[in-house]
């Protein structure tokens with residue numbers, strides 16, 4: 379059996395959007411449409427754990443958000459692990 383190169387899941391990111399801040403300007407939707415989507419005129423939906431391949435687009439979307447509602451965190455191997 380030859381080894382297959384799967385998608386590396388070690389380096390993922392977490393996206394959090396402060397929906398109380400979001401005003402639906404949709405800059406993020408234009409810049410990363412596979413991660414952010416506007417449902418109707420005001421309800422933003424998003425993938426909280428997009429593939430790391432989307433990182434550049436997500437970071438651009440976060441930078442472009444006029445109200446800085448998008449927080450992007452990089453997750454390591456122990457995502458969601460205990461903190462002390």
Ligand code: SF4
Pocket residue numbers: 395399400401402403404405406407414422442443444445446447448
């Ligand atoms: S760019 Fe910011 S304000 Fe606009 S839809 Fe995205 S999160 Fe909301």
